[in-house]
Amino acid sequence: MKREHLKSAMYIFAVVFFAAGICRSQTENNVGNSTTEVISDSLTMEQAVRIALDHQPLLRSAEASVRSASSSVTQAQSNYFPSLSLNASGTRTGGAFVFNPSFPARTQFYNNYSTGASLQQTIYDFGKTGGRVSASEDLYSASSFDYNSTRDNVMMNVELAYIAFVQAQRLVGVDEEAVKQAEDHLKEAQAFYKVGSRPQFDVTKSEVDLANANVNLISARNQVRIAKVQLENAMGVHPTQVYAVQNTFDTTSFAMPLDSAKVIALESRPEVSAAEARVRANQALASAAWDQNLPSLALSGSYTWNGFDFPLVSRWTGGITLSVPLFQGFNVEAQVQQAEANADAAQASLDLLKESVRLDVEQNYLSLKEAGERIGASAKLVAQAEENLKLAEGRYNSGVGSPIEITDAQVTLSNARITYIQALADYNSSLIRLQKAMGIIGK
Numbered sequence: 367m368k369r370e371h372l373k374s375a376m377y378i379f380a381v382v383f384f385a386a387g388i389c390r391s392q393t394e395n396n397v398g399n400s401t402t403e404v405i406s407d408s409l410t411m412e413q414a415v416r417i418a419l420d421h422q423p424l425l426r427s428a429e430a431s432v433r434s435a436s437s438s439v440t441q442a443q444s445n446y447f448p449s450l451s452l453n454a455s456g457t458r459t460g461g462a463f464v465f466n467p468s469f470p471a472r473t474q475f476y477n478n479y480s481t482g483a484s485l486q487q488t489i490y491d492f493g494k495t496g497g498r499v500s501a502s503e504d505l506y507s508a509s510s511f512d513y514n515s516t517r518d519n520v521m522m523n524v525e526l527a528y529i530a531f532v533q534a535q536r537l538v539g540v541d542e543e544a545v546k547q548a549e550d551h552l553k554e555a556q557a558f559y560k561v562g563s564r565p566q567f568d569v570t571k572s573e574v575d576l577a578n579a580n581v582n583l584i585s586a587r588n589q590v591r592i593a594k595v596q597l598e599n600a601m602g603v604h605p606t607q608v609y610a611v612q613n614t615f616d617t618t619s620f621a622m623p624l625d626s627a628k629v630i631a632l633e634s635r636p637e638v639s640a641a642e643a644r645v646r647a648n649q650a651l652a653s654a655a656w657d658q659n660l661p662s663l664a665l666s667g668s669y670t671w672n673g674f675d676f677p678l679v680s681r682w683t684g685g686i687t688l689s690v691p692l693f694q695g696f697n698v699e700a701q702v703q704q705a706e707a708n709a710d711a712a713q714a715s716l717d718l719l720k721e722s723v724r725l726d727v728e729q730n731y732l733s734l735k736e737a738g739e740r741i742g743a744s745a746k747l748v749a750q751a752e753e754n755l756k757l758a759e760g761r762y763n764s765g766v767g768s769p770i771e772i773t774d775a776q777v778t779l780s781n782a783r784i785t786y787i788q789a790l791a792d793y794n795s796s797l798i799r800l801q802k803a804m805g806i807i808g809k
Contacts, residue, residue, distance in 0.1 A: 409609050411528045414601055415808070418524045419517065422602035428516040435502075435509035442502040445488060445495040454481035479678055482670030489686075491662040497654025504647035511640035518636065520600070522802040526795055527597040528611060533791040534586070534593040535613050540783045541583040547755075547776050548576040554762075555769065563765065571769040575776070615790040617741065620797060624731050627804055631727045632720060634805030641716040648712040652705035658698045661690040723803065730800040737793035744786040751775070751782035 419425065460475040488495065552572035558564035597611075598604050622630075632638055667684035691698070758775035761767030801807040 407607075407609055409611050411525055411612070414524050414528050414597065415521050417603060418520050418601040422520045422600075424516055424520055424602075425513075428513040432506075432509045432513050435506040439499070439502045439506050442495070442499040445491075445498070448485055448487040450483065450485050452481075452483050455479070476674055478672070478674055479676070480670060480672035481678070482668055482672075484668040485666065487665045489663040489665055492657055492660035494654055494657040494660070494662070497650050497657055501647040501650035501654065504643045504650065508640040508643035508647065511636040511643060514636035515640065518802055518805070518807050521808050522798055523600045524597070525798045525807075527593070527600040529615075529791055529794045529798070531590070531593040531597050531611050532613060532615065533787060534590040535611070536615075536787045537784060538583070538586045538590055539613075540780055540787065541579065541586045543783075544776060544780045545576065545579040545583050548572065548579040551759075551769075551772055551776075552576050568769045571773065575769075575773050615787075615794055617738075617790065617793055618797065620734060620800070624728060627731055627800070628724050628727050630806065631723050631804040635723055635803075636805060637719060638716070638723060638805075641712070641719050645709065645712045645716050648705065648709035652702065652709045655698070655701045655705040658701070659691060661688060663688050726803040727800065730796050730803050734793065734796040734800055737789055737796050740789035741786070741793060744782065744789045747782040748779070748786050751779040755779050 457478045458475065459478065461473065462471040463474050464471045552569070552575075555564060555568040555572040559566060559569050664687045665685075666687060667682070669680065669682040671678035671680045673679045755772075755775040755778075758767055758771045762769070762772055798807065
């Protein structure tokens with residue numbers, strides 16, 4: 367019968383283990399597929415941000431830090447609750463024992479059994495536990511604000527990477543247009559050369575211009591691949607399917623005054639809130655360190671059973687203990703000084719952070735305004751460069767212009783278009799950084 371039961375148990379264990387292995391394999395496959403199927407054929411910036419919030423490892427690390435800080439709060443609060451422990455022991459002693467000097471030693475063995483429970487409860491410690499609990503709660507709040515800061519950084523990095531991807535694709539379009547213009551001009555030069563109205567130099571010059579345009583296009587396309595990898599790295603996923611991003615730039619206006627932006631930043635930045643929480647935590651720790659000079663009152667009790675044989679004999683004890691620290695070798699004084707120094711350092715860090723926040727807001731605010739002005743100026747530059755190219759092509763076709771004028775006009779137009787795209791990208795990037803500096807990104 368025992369063998370049959372053993373075989374049945376082993377069979378059931380094998381089935382359960384096999385089923386668990388299948389479930390685990392399916393779970394791993396589902397997890398693997400989730401990182402490759404989250405991106406559709408067309409990826410918007412909002413979708414990219416949501417994907418990053420679900421998959422970016424930085425957020426998982428920050429969340430783990432929040433859980434750790436929450437556990438520290440529970441540890442500090444545990445001093446409010448009683449401590450209950452159970453114990454049991456059994457010993458056997460043997461050897462030569464002398465019960466009377468007049469008689470020789472006698473070999474003897476005996477057992478000793480003991481079991482019981484003990485209870486300890488701090489009744490009042492004059493604020494030492496309360497200070498530690500308050501400090502741990504503030505540190506938990508700081509960790510939560512750190513998570514929000516990490517979340518803002520993740521969103522900013524994704525949006526900036528998305529803008530860089532769009533910019534790279536737009537620059538490819540500029541270089542593709544430059545290649546097309548170079549090809550068209552080469553055809554014109556070849557046609558003029560065949561009828562004898564243009565020298566061979568014009569054909570050679572056009573071929574060189576086309577080669578340069580192709581080199582620039584190769585470089586631009588490679589930059590698109592790099593920007594794509596950077597975007598996927600910011601999102602925390604690396605899909606295998608092909609997808610496209612929106613190949614346009616939005617220019618959302620920002621009309622808030624600079625002073626108002628600074629006020630909002632100091633109120634909304636999670637880094638500032640985290641630093642303020644750490645100041646409060648260090649102040650509470652300094653107070654708790656000084657409270658070690660105060661007495662503490664504790665209740666203790668135990669109930670035990672012991673004896674050399676069963677049944678054991680029971681007994682109980684109970685009492686109240688008052689502990690008054692008198693001198694601990696200047697240890698408490700040193701801890702107080704250290705805690706106060708940490709509190710001063712935390713306050714200095716907060717003040718420094720506020721200055722950094724103000725600077726961050728002002729720099730990005732000015733960069734946003736400057737990029738907005740460049741958008742209008744560069745748009746006019748593009749229009750002028752297009753008109754200049756038309757004039758150069760007209761002069762060349764009429765026989766009075768040179769291929770160098772065509773080359774200069776084409777390069778000027780490409781540079782003007784690049785400048786315009788750069789201004790659009792800078793405006794969007796500055797707006798994203800300004801929103802992050804103000805603590806309102808994604809809101």
